[in-house]
Amino acid sequence: MNENTAIHISHLSKDFKLPHDRQNSLKGRVVNFRKRGYEIQQALKDISFDVKKGEFLGIVGRNGSGKSTLLKLIAGIYMPSKGIIQVEGRLTPFIELGVGFSPELSGRDNVYLNGALLGFSRAEMESMYDDIVEFAELKDFMDQKLKNYSSGMQVRLAFSIAIKVNTDVLVLDEVLAVGDAAFQQKCFDYFMDLKKQKKTVILVTHDMGAVRQYCDRAIMIEKGTVAEEGSPERVAMAYQQLFVKEIEDQQERDNIEGERWGSGEIRAISTSTKVTKEMVTITTKYIANKTTENPVFGITIYSPSDVGLIDANTYQVEKRTGHIEKGKSISMTWEIPNLFVKGRYRVSTGCASSSFHQIYDQVMGAASFRIAHDTPTGGVIYPSVVLNNFSVGKSDENHSVNKV
Amino acid sequence: MKVYWSKENKALLSELVRTDFKLRYQGSVLGYAWSLLKPLLLFVILYVVFVSFLGIGKDLPHFPVYLLLGIVLWNFFVEMTSQSLGSIVGRGDLIRKIRIPRWMIVLASSILATINMLLSLIVVFIFMIINGVGVTWGLLMLPIYLVIIYMLAIGMSFFLSAAYVKFRDINYIWEVILQAGFYATPIIYPLQIVKNATIEKILLLNPLAQAIQGARYHVVTHETLTAGGMLRGSWYIIIPFLVTLIIFIGGILYFRSQADSFAENI
Numbered sequence: 001m002n003e004n005t006a007i008h009i010s011h012l013s014k015d016f017k018l019p020h021d022r023q024n025s026l027k028g029r030v031v032n033f034r035k036r037g038y039e040i041q042q043a044l045k046d047i048s049f050d051v052k053k054g055e056f057l058g059i060v061g062r063n064g065s066g067k068s069t070l071l072k073l074i075a076g077i078y079m080p081s082k083g084i085i086q087v088e089g090r091l092t093p094f095i096e097l098g099v100g101f102s103p104e105l106s107g108r109d110n111v112y113l114n115g116a117l118l119g120f121s122r123a124e125m126e127s128m129y130d131d132i133v134e135f136a137e138l139k140d141f142m143d144q145k146l147k148n149y150s151s152g153m154q155v156r157l158a159f160s161i162a163i164k165v166n167t168d169v170l171v172l173d174e175v176l177a178v179g180d181a182a183f184q185q186k187c188f189d190y191f192m193d194l195k196k197q198k199k200t201v202i203l204v205t206h207d208m209g210a211v212r213q214y215c216d217r218a219i220m221i222e223k224g225t226v227a228e229e230g231s232p233e234r235v236a237m238a239y240q241q242l243f244v245k246e247i248e249d250q251q252e253r254d255n256i257e258g259e260r261w262g263s264g265e266i267r268a269i270s271t272s273t274k275v276t277k278e279m280v281t282i283t284t285k286y287i288a289n290k291t292t293e294n295p296v297f298g299i300t301i302y303s304p305s306d307v308g309l310i311d312a313n314t315y316q317v318e319k320r321t322g323h324i325e326k327g328k329s330i331s332m333t334w335e336i337p338n339l340f341v342k343g344r345y346r347v348s349t350g351c352a353s354s355s356f357h358q359i360y361d362q363v364m365g366a367a368s369f370r371i372a373h374d375t376p377t378g379g380v381i382y383p384s385v386v387l388n389n390f391s392v393g394k395s396d397e398n399h400s401v402n403k404v
Numbered sequence: 405m406k407v408y409w410s411k412e413n414k415a416l417l418s419e420l421v422r423t424d425f426k427l428r429y430q431g432s433v434l435g436y437a438w439s440l441l442k443p444l445l446l447f448v449i450l451y452v453v454f455v456s457f458l459g460i461g462k463d464l465p466h467f468p469v470y471l472l473l474g475i476v477l478w479n480f481f482v483e484m485t486s487q488s489l490g491s492i493v494g495r496g497d498l499i500r501k502i503r504i505p506r507w508m509i510v511l512a513s514s515i516l517a518t519i520n521m522l523l524s525l526i527v528v529f530i531f532m533i534i535n536g537v538g539v540t541w542g543l544l545m546l547p548i549y550l551v552i553i554y555m556l557a558i559g560m561s562f563f564l565s566a567a568y569v570k571f572r573d574i575n576y577i578w579e580v581i582l583q584a585g586f587y588a589t590p591i592i593y594p595l596q597i598v599k600n601a602t603i604e605k606i607l608l609l610n611p612l613a614q615a616i617q618g619a620r621y622h623v624v625t626h627e628t629l630t631a632g633g634m635l636r637g638s639w640y641i642i643i644p645f646l647v648t649l650i651i652f653i654g655g656i657l658y659f660r661s662q663a664d665s666f667a668e669n670i
Contacts, residue, residue: 016668072667076503079664095501102423104430109423116419117502121411 005088006169006200007051007074012083014044014069043069045224046083051169053088054198056191058205058215058232060239066224071095071173071204089168092118096173098158103147107138107157110146114161128164136160163190169200188213208236262361265290266330266351273347273369280338280369284349286330286361294321294354297332303380304343310336313350339381340371408505416504420512425519439523443479447472454592464594466537469528470624474591476524477549477616481557482582484517488561489568489578496670506663510565514558521550532623542622549619556611556648559655566662569669589613595629605634611651614644 002008019038043066051057061067072078073085075093100117101110111132115125133139136156138149146154162172191214194201205211211218211232218235220228228238266288274281282299298313312334314321324330347367351360375382429435451468454460461467491513498504532539568574589612590598598604608614614631621628635641 072500077500077667093501093503099501100498102427104427105423109426113419113423116412116416117498117504119412119416119504121415122418123411125415 002050004053005050005086006053006055007088007091007202008084008086009050009074010048010084012044012047012070012073012085013042013081014066014073014078015081016041016043043224044073044221047221047224047226048083049219049226049229051200051202053200056195056199056201056203056214056216058203058211058218058235059221060205060208060211060218060235061221061227062242065221067204067221068095068173070221071171071202074202075171087169090119091169091171092165092167093171094162094173095171097162098154101146101154101158104145106145107142107149110157111142111161114158115165118161118165120165124166128166132157132160132164135164159186169202170194171202171204173204174206208239211236259364260362262351262359265292265353265358265360266295266324267361268349268351268363268366269329271347271349271363271367273367275369275371276338277373278338280336280340281333282336282347282367282369283331283333284366286332286351288324288326288328288330291326292324292353292360295324295360296352296354296356297321297330298350298352299334300348300350301336302346302348304345306346307380309345309380315354315356338371339383341375341379341382342371342373344368344370413505413508416508417512417515420508421515421519424512424516428516436523439520440527443472443476443524444527446479447475450475450592460592460597461594463596464627465625466532466535467594469531469535469537470594470620470628471592472531473528473620473624474616476521476528477553477619478586478589478591478612479524480517480521480550481553481612483520484514484554484557485560485564486578486582487513487517488558489564489575491561492565492666493568493670499666499670506666507562507659510558510561510659514554514561517557518554537624540622545622546619549615549622552615552645552648553612555652556615559648559652562655562659563651566659566666569662569666585610585612589616590629591616601634604629605640608634609640609643609647611644611648 017038018041047070059067059070069078071093072095073080074087075091075095076087077093077095098114100114102113105113111129112122112125115128116122120128133142136153136159138153138157141149141153146157149157162170188210191201191203191210195214203210203215215232217230218232219226220235220238222228222242228235266286269285269287271282271284274283282301284297284299286297296313296315298311298315300308300312301310303309314332345368346365347369348362348364349366350362352358353360377385429438432438434441447468451471455462455467455471461471464470488510491509492499492506495509498509499506564574564578586592588607589610590607595604595607595617598607608617608629608631617628617630618632621630621633631641631644
């Protein structure tokens with residue numbers, strides 16, 4: 001390990017055994033007692049990185065990405081399944097503020113207890129005690145029981161301990177998520193201080209602003225691996241990109257999972273949308289499972305607030321669809337001038353008998369499309385609105401409002 | 405060993421014990437006095453029922469002291485094991501969020517039980533004086549038996565607290581075992597009452613029975629039946645000590661093998 005390295009992580013993997021709990025009967029439990037099944041969940045896969053001394057490292061990732069597991073491994077709370085973690089110097093983790101705080105003890109006792117839990121001897125705590133109390137602004141309350149503190153006071157005390165302990169490597173998990181605006185400001189000032197003091201800090205957060213502002217370097221964990229590593233800017237961008245992708249994935253899922261009913265003589269196979277600045281094109285492909293006469297095909301477009309905006313079918317436009325034999329495929333394309341305002345629109349497709357007595361197939365939310373650009377005017381639709389005249393006239397005595 | 409006995413660990417241990425001690429009688433009027441009152445009240449009940457009503461132990465000199473010492477030592481074992489049993493799970497929030505040596509938690513709860521036992525022993529000594537039990541050199545043997553009981557109890561505590569993380573049935577099983585053990589160990593009755601030498605010998609193979617009887621023999625009366633007296637010359641005599649050693653070492657080893665995965669299993 002290089003002497004400038006504070007933490008060295010190499011090929012780190014972590015598996016969790018998740019026991020199945022499917023044996024519902026007592027007999028099942030007894031019979032399977034010895035071989036209770038479990039599933040292995042790989043929370044982290046082959047992670048390697050170093051943290052340099054004096055570096056402010058950000059770790060970002062979505063919920064469930066494995067970043068908390070990584071943090072707990074670094075903190076020594078979990079043991080790695082594979083790989084090694086080497087830490088140079090004393091590492092103090094704050095996975096949560098005020099761990100081990102006991103409401104029945106006084107503020108003073110809690111400070112010493114918390115210190116001992118974090119691995120500080122009594123003498124070390126005594127040297128830090130005054131600083132902690134002063135920072136927390138709780139000097140007059142230290143002999144009161146913690147349960148008589150307001151929640152704000154408790155957080156202040158816990159955070160002061162986190163700030164004032166003398167340690168080599170500080171690991172902070174989401175401490176920014178608690179507290180009011182004033183407290184958050186205190187956090188930010190504190191991070192600036194840490195940065196100036198060249199302390200080694202690992203910060204786990206969802207706040208890309210904090211990553212950009214304080215971190216020298218950042219790592220993004222996704223699905224248990226290091227998905228991105230580098231400058232805070234680069235990682236913050238990658239992180240935000242994740243959510244854009246997520247929305248798109250969601251959209252695709254919605255397309256398939258819409259509600260559907262009908263007798264099935266003709267069924268829609270797919271619906272696709274294409275959006276240009278001028279035109280929205282919606283194409284639906286069907287397959288005929290039975291031979292039918294003059295069925296009616298249609299679409300409905302719903303606004304972002306789920307109002308049916310456009311209802312169009314082949315009957316309205318006087319298109320006779322004729323005799324459609326079993327096994328034939330059908331394609332239908334609608335073109336709609338792009339008068340839509342920004343937002344996401346859902347498309348439902350339908351097919352019914354010529355008299356509308358029988359619904360062959362109705363697919364709610366068969367597809368959707370998104371208008372991403374802003375339109376100059378608001379409302380529900382955006383036709384080409386033209387400002388024809390605007391003028392300011394001369395003062396008209398008869399209409400003067402100020403006239404008494 | 406130096407790693408285990410660092411400054412930080414000492415501070416942690418003393419804070420854990422201090423906290424538990426402060427919190428134990430939180431809000432009660434009598435406070436620490438309960439540490440003395442609890443065994444005393446239990447003693448009164450057992451004395452009234454077994455000695456006054458049933459007339460047990462009339463043949464034994466200083467039977468009240470004999471009874472009280474037995475109760476105190478038995479309670480020491482019960483308190484330590486049952487409090488340790490839930491100690492790891494009970495401190496789950498710490499274990500999942502902070503890196504502290506897990507064995508510290510069990511050790512802290514064992515020290516608390518020891519402090520309680522030592523306080524109770526004060527009551528025993530007062531009774532000894534009232535009852536006219538002579539203070540002899542035999543008293544020096546008491547710490548040895550206390551250490552034996554401690555080793556047995558801490559070994560058991562390590563095993564139980566680690567097993568409880570995975571198998572929550574342990575709690576109920578241990579309760580039943582303690583209940584059975586209370587009668588299988590000659591605490592409320594003098595062993596002589598059994599009258600069957602073989603059964604007496606078997607009962608004395610229980611390391612706890614052997615230790616309690618040994619303590620009574622040296623502190624209260626030489627008429628106490630002990631493993632040393634009953635099994636003289638037989639190799640059976642090593643069984644209680646062997647069991648103690650196996651439980652002590654086995655418990656620690658099992659705890660060590662499990663400790664790394666407590667955080668994810670709790």
